[in-house]
Amino acid sequence: MIDHITLHVDDAGRSIDFYTRVLAPLGYVRKVQHGETVGFGMEDGTPRADFYVSPRITNAHESVETWRQEPTSPVTHIAFRAGDETAVDRFHEEGLAAGGTENGEPGMRDYHPGYYSAFILDPDGNNIEAVVDWSHSLG
Incomplete structure (x- = not known):
């Protein structure tokens, strides 16, 4: 059910070095990098990363589009x-109806081909996303 999680840290370089070392014995390797954010995943021959380390930023109410250009994200x-895609759309609708805050309307993202998602900030400011990512089947 969980596609990926991002841990926001005070010193991205230090934490990326740390997780590179401690996750290696578990079979995790660095798979993707977006700016200062690094994604880790199992060494399985696919581009799939499910654990990300990213710099901590204070303004949680910027859109996810801005976040990818200038990191602005909540703690988690x-x-x-x-x-x-219909499930992503419904997630977004229900998230807003339940009191969440808009953080990225449903749509294709330019992370890589086949990535369709939507983002909501929960009542505590955590950034939650629903994603269907067809690229996982390409590896």
Whole structure:
């Protein structure tokens, strides 16, 4: 059910070095980098990363589009795997109806081809995402 999680840290370089070392014995390797954010995943021949380390930023109410250009994110980011784009759309609708704050309307993202997601800030400011990522089947 969990697609990926992002841990926000005070010193990204230090934490990335730390997690590179401690996750290696578990079979995790560095798979992707977006600016100062690094994604780790199992050494399985695919581009799939499910654990990210990213710099901590204070303004949690910037949109996810801005976050990718200038990191602005709450303490925790969790992405839930969705079965299809309709499920992502419904997640977004229900999140807003339940009192969440808009943080990225449903749509394709430019992270890589096949990535369709939506973002909501929960009542505590955590960034939650629903994603269907067809690229996982390409590896």
